[in-house]
Amino acid sequence: MPAPDPIEHLIGLLARLPGFGRRSARRAVLKMLMQPEQSMLPLAAALRDAAAAVRPCRLCGNLDDQDPCHICRDPQRDQSVICVVEGVAELWALERAHAHRGLYHVLGGTLSAIGGVGPEDLSVQPLLARIAEQGVEEVILALPATVDGATTAHFLSDRLRSTGVRVTRLAQGVPIGGALDVLDEGTLAAALKARRVV
Amino acid sequence: MPAPDPIEHLIGLLARLPGFGRRSARRAVLKMLMQPEQSMLPLAAALRDAAAAVRPCRLCGNLDDQDPCHICRDPQRDQSVICVVEGVAELWALERAHAHRGLYHVLGGTLSAIGGVGPEDLSVQPLLARIAEQGVEEVILALPATVDGATTAHFLSDRLRSTGVRVTRLAQGVPIGGALDVLDEGTLAAALKARRVV
Numbered sequence: 006m007p008a009p010d011p012i013e014h015l016i017g018l019l020a021r022l023p024g025f026g027r028r029s030a031r032r033a034v035l036k037m038l039m040q041p042e043q044s045m046l047p048l049a050a051a052l053r054d055a056a057a058a059v060r061p062c063r064l065c066g067n068l069d070d071q072d073p074c075h076i077c078r079d080p081q082r083d084q085s086v087i088c089v090v091e092g093v094a095e096l097w098a099l100e101r102a103h104a105h106r107g108l109y110h111v112l113g114g115t116l117s118a119i120g121g122v123g124p125e126d127l128s129v130q131p132l133l134a135r136i137a138e139q140g141v142e143e144v145i146l147a148l149p150a151t152v153d154g155a156t157t158a159h160f161l162s163d164r165l166r167s168t169g170v171r172v173t174r175l176a177q178g179v180p181i182g183g184a185l186d187v188l189d190e191g192t193l194a195a196a197l198k199a200r201r202v203v
Numbered sequence: 204m205p206a207p208d209p210i211e212h213l214i215g216l217l218a219r220l221p222g223f224g225r226r227s228a229r230r231a232v233l234k235m236l237m238q239p240e241q242s243m244l245p246l247a248a249a250l251r252d253a254a255a256a257v258r259p260c261r262l263c264g265n266l267d268d269q270d271p272c273h274i275c276r277d278p279q280r281d282q283s284v285i286c287v288v289e290g291v292a293e294l295w296a297l298e299r300a301h302a303h304r305g306l307y308h309v310l311g312g313t314l315s316a317i318g319g320v321g322p323e324d325l326s327v328q329p330l331l332a333r334i335a336e337q338g339v340e341e342v343i344l345a346l347p348a349t350v351d352g353a354t355t356a357h358f359l360s361d362r363l364r365s366t367g368v369r370v371t372r373l374a375q376g377v378p379i380g381g382a383l384d385v386l387d388e389g390t391l392a393a394a395l396k397a398r399r400v401v
Contacts (some may be wrong), residue, residue, distance in 0.1 A: 009304075010268065011252045011256045011257060011268050012253055012257060012267075012268075013251070014249050014252075015246075015249040015252075018246045018249050019246070020234075020246060021242075022234070022235070023227070023230050023231055023234050024222075024227035024229075024231060025215045025222065025223070025231070027220070029222035029223075031292075032221050032292070033220040033221055033222060034253070035290075035291055035292050035295075036220070036221050037220070037253075037254075038253070038266050041253070041254035041257065042254065044219075045250040045251070045253060045254035046250070046251065046254055047221070048213075048216045048217070048225040048247075048250055049246075049248070049250035049251045049254070050247070051212050051213040051216050052213060052235075052243040052244070052246055052247035052250070053243070053244065053247045054209045054212075054213075055209045055212075055213045055235075055236070055239070055243060056235075056239035056240065056243035056244055057292055058209045058238065059209060059210060059236055059285065061401075068233075068236050070208065070209050070382060076299045082238055085241055092233075093236075094230070094233050097233075105390060110214070111249075137299075146217065150301065152350070154364060156244065157239040164232070164348060185258075190249075195320065
């Protein structure tokens with residue numbers, strides 16, 4: 006055995022994290038073991054604290070140590086616009102872009118025939134309830150530009166039609182900084198079709 | 204702020220690990236937050252346990268939860284051969300190769316004029332003491348094939364000459380599975396020079 010039990014155990018757990026394999030887990034553990042008190046104990050405490058404090062927001066599904074989350078509680082946010090995202094990762098990504106000043110709604114996935122994900126597996130009813138209760142004027146569908154994402158967007162805009170709310174979706178086109186010659190044909194065609202007057 | 208405090212704090216700590224950046228740390232934290240009890244608490248406990256239990260072996264410098272370490276305590280290991288390595292990572296790598304049945308000695312670095320690492324910064328005296336005390340017959344210098352590694356190997360073989368012990372070093376040549384056309388010239392020249400009759 007290359008390493009004794011507590012070390013192997015720790016490497017095994019770290020190696021399960023996305024983006025980490027056994028090799029990088031081993032390297033990280035070795036580095037932490039150089040200064041266990043300064044590196045391992047704070048990380049252990051941070052993991053415990055996060056596990057204890059963080060819960061999904063009962064309104065939007067964001068992960069936060071407050072419930073409702075800090076976005077739903079923020080009086081500065083525009084309550085009349087809800088941005089629908091697949092998961093919390095997408096919510097955080099949009100927050101980092103500082104481009105959306107409204108609220109969010111985490112669906113918890115996208116419809117997938119292959120994955121066996123139906124409408125009842127997604128947070129659709131709570132979204133309809135929020136629209137009925139708060140004076141929501143616009144729902145932005147910020148779903149992935151995949152087949153499942155498009156299916157989900159189609160399904161949702163169907164369901165939202167009766168509410169009379171304005172339903173929009175993210176623009177598709179050339180990414181900022183993207184070189185045209187490496188872009189796929191679908192994106193190029195979409196960007197050309199949606200071209201704008203400068 | 205894209206995420207609230209306990210989450211941001213955890214991401215910040217994880218992002219400091221080698222092989223991890225903010226992006227992968229965020230992804231890992233999000234994944235763990237899907238099942239905090241099953242993923243975060245065991246990892247926190249494993250970190251605490253390892254920090255509490257693991258110490259450098261007083262004989263060879265290996266990291267282990269026993270002192271002396273499980274290699275130094277193993278009666279099956281050949282006490283007369285000591286393999287000198289730069290660090291614990293190299294010791295573990297050699298153990299994974301199952302090719303060395305003797306003991307180890309962790310130097311704790313290599314001599315480096317630029318890095319300001321002198322002989323007094325390395326575990327040289329303890330190595331000499333071990334050679335004097337146990338009937339050591341061979342010292343294998345498994346040091347990196349770099350300038351600093353070669354300097355250190357040269358320095359050590361000088362210091363070990365008076366002990367009468369046999370000093371060897373790892374063979375240099377073509378790595379197993381290595382394609383010749385991508386190998387550097389230094390390795391090719393060394394492999395050609397050290398060629399063997401088949």
